Structure formats: C-alpha cells, structure tokens
Amino acid sequence: MSKPVFLVTGADLAADALALLGRYDVVYAGVKPTEADLVALCRRHDPVAMIVRYGAVNAAVMDAAPALRVISKHGSGTDTIDKSAAAARGIQVVAAAGANAAAVAEHALALLLACAKSVVAMNARMHAGHWDKATHKSVELEGRTVGLVGLGAIGLRFARMADAMGMRVLGFDPYAKDLPAHVQPVDLATIWRESDAISLHCPLTDDNRGLLNAQTLAACRPGVIIVNTARGGLIDEAALLAALRSGQVGSAGLDSFAVEPMTAPHPFHGEPRITLSPHIGGVTADAYVKMGVGAARNALAVLNG
Structure with missing residues (x-):
C-alpha cells in the first residue's frame, strides 16, 4: 500500500526535514509551480499535507486534494495561501514563524x-x-x-x-x-x-x-x-x-x-x-534547514493530532 503524500511546492527540502517524513512519500512541484501544476499534482497524488515554498495555494488547488489536512508554510509569511478557503474546508494553515x-x-x-x-x-x-x-x-x-x-x-x-x-x-x-x-x-x-x-x-x-x-x-x-x-x-x-x-x-x-x-x-x-535584492533575505543555508524542519514539524503536529 502506498504511503500518504507530502506535496512540496518547490524543488527540494532540507535533508533534516526529509528525515522527519519517513512515513510519507514526498512529491516536489518544482521551482516555479503554476496553479495548473499544483492542481494536476494534487489530483494525481491527493496529498495529506503541503509544504509551501513557492507559488500560491488557492481554493482550486485545495479542491483537487480532498485528503488535504494541513498547509505548512516554509517560512513565516502565509499571504500566498488562501486562508479563508482553507478554513472553509477544514484545512489548517501553519507557519514556521521565527525560523528565518x-x-x-x-x-x-x-x-x-x-x-x-x-x-x-x-x-x-x-x-x-x-x-x-x-x-x-x-x-x-x-x-x-x-x-x-x-x-x-x-x-x-x-x-x-x-x-x-x-x-x-x-x-x-x-x-x-x-x-x-x-x-x-x-x-x-x-x-x-x-x-x-x-x-x-x-x-x-x-x-x-x-x-x-x-x-x-x-x-x-x-x-x-x-x-x-x-x-x-x-x-x-x-x-x-x-x-x-x-x-x-x-x-x-x-x-x-x-x-x-x-x-x-x-x-x-x-x-x-x-x-x-531578489527576495533572498531569508535565504541562507542555516535558514533553509530551520524553515524546512519547522514546516515539517508543524505539519506533522497537525496530522498527529
């Protein structure tokens, strides 16, 4: 039986974060995922969780993933996530506040x-x-x-x-x-x-x-x-x-x-x-690990109740 899926709206995730997700399959959306990309991936994999690095997560994306329970931001700003749509669907939105x-x-x-x-x-x-x-x-x-x-x-x-x-x-x-x-x-x-x-x-x-x-x-x-x-x-x-x-x-x-x-x-x-500068204030080797680990832990906390 296949593992439940974490969808990452990016091309990678820190090794320390991946180590926390051993019970899950991790699917990557690439560095510039469009709405169509995310909808297609959600329909194909029906993820239980998303870690948001790039791109926007709106109602259409959420509707393509009926198993989705949590959207976890790889960082602190959640403005690219439609929080009203998430709340209406019973999906929790969490952020790795302070990690960067x-x-x-x-x-x-x-x-x-x-x-x-x-x-x-x-x-x-x-x-x-x-x-x-x-x-x-x-x-x-x-x-x-x-x-x-x-x-x-x-x-x-x-x-x-x-x-x-x-x-x-x-x-x-x-x-x-x-x-x-x-x-x-x-x-x-x-x-x-x-x-x-x-x-x-x-x-x-x-x-x-x-x-x-x-x-x-x-x-x-x-x-x-x-x-x-x-x-x-x-x-x-x-x-x-x-x-x-x-x-x-x-x-x-x-x-x-x-x-x-x-x-x-x-x-x-x-x-x-x-x-x-090209929105790289939070982009350091250390922050990359901290944000990935924080996003993974936050999502797991929701999934584990």
Whole structure:
C-alpha cells in the first residue's frame, strides 16, 4: 500500500526535514509551480499535507486534494495561501514563524547600512576608477531614529541590532506584548513623523496593503530611508518612486516587490538610490534547514493530532 503524500511546492527540502517524513512519500512541484501544476499534482497524488515554498495555494488547488489536512508554510509569511478557503474546508494553515528571523533581520540591517553608507554607489564609482573621498558624505546611524512596523521575531531581532548601534528604536505592532526596554511602542503617525529610517517587518493583509503610499510617505521626515524585507504589497511602488525622485525619500533598500519575480524593464531599474535584492533575505543555508524542519514539524503536529 502506498504511503500518504507530502506535496512540496518547490524543488527540494532540507535533508533534516526529509528525515522527519519517513512515513510519507514526498512529491516536489518544482521551482516555479503554476496553479495548473499544483492542481494536476494534487489530483494525481491527493496529498495529506503541503509544504509551501513557492507559488500560491488557492481554493482550486485545495479542491483537487480532498485528503488535504494541513498547509505548512516554509517560512513565516502565509499571504500566498488562501486562508479563508482553507478554513472553509477544514484545512489548517501553519507557519514556521521565527525560523528565518536571524537571516531576514541581518539582511534588513545590510540594506539599511547599504543605503546609509552608499555602499553600492561607492563600489560602482571605485570600480570605474573614481576616488570620491573629498565630496561624499554618508549618513551616521548612531543617534538616529529607526521606526519598525511589525515586532515579531524578525522585527525584535532587528530592533536589538539597531539598539546596539546606538539608534533610538520606535515600534508599531498592535499584537506585540512585553516589549524590551529598548523598543518604544508608538502609533503609525509617530513612526512616520519621527523616524530617520523605517523598516517593515509585518505580514501583508488586506488592511495594510499599500501601507506606504503617497500620503504616508509625505508625512515622513524628508530624506527618510525605507527598508522592506517583508512583502512588496506593503508599498505603493509608484508612490515610492515619486518620493525618491522628489527627495522626500532619501534612499530605499528593497527585498520584496508587488510582483515577483521582478520582470525587466521595471521602473526601479537604474534608480541610483534604490538598492535591490531578489527576495533572498531569508535565504541562507542555516535558514533553509530551520524553515524546512519547522514546516515539517508543524505539519506533522497537525496530522498527529
């Protein structure tokens, strides 16, 4: 008799995670699974669990897998899973929250420093044979204020690093409790008004889509640095580009985008004050193992009651 199936919406899974799934067959959907791919695989294998790495899992996918009991995110963001459809079908949605917190927080700090210190621009100038010591001035972060939107595992780890650099840390998160002393809880209006840099660490919801838009960016301090390692839908990209070109936003470090993968040409391409990375904040060798193990354990916990 064949084993029940775990469907992984990706091309691989960490060996440590696979070791936990010995009682199951593991089927891979590949690196860029479409809805049609997932529906076909669900019809063929009728999985009891899915581990979601890439692609979206909607009602059509769920309906193709009547045995499906749990959808487990390989990471923390579940916005690519239709949670309402899952709830209506009695399917639990779980996430490996915190598994990639160190990786993402470090990447957010790297983007903040790249923006403040003009790392990318100076590197290009040096490789072109220039020496701009007499004319360039970077931003010193000590004594500056950073505003964090989202104070989960990633946001709090970033806050600790910012505090260690001597920054004042403001934070907004209506669900956060028992915050450390170095994080000052404030409302969003205060984040916009008082922050020299803003870093986004919250999930994407219908309520906060376009959180940074023409109105909120105009309420920020002139020259503010924007960092986003969360979800691209949190930012109105056209409004951000306009604010960068006007000087209202000094620079931006972006790891996530409204449409992924980003296709060329894109309005951000060639903008000298935007530092881009392809949503790899959580992609490290260590985080890959942590997220895989977390996703497998979370799914097994549901299956085992």
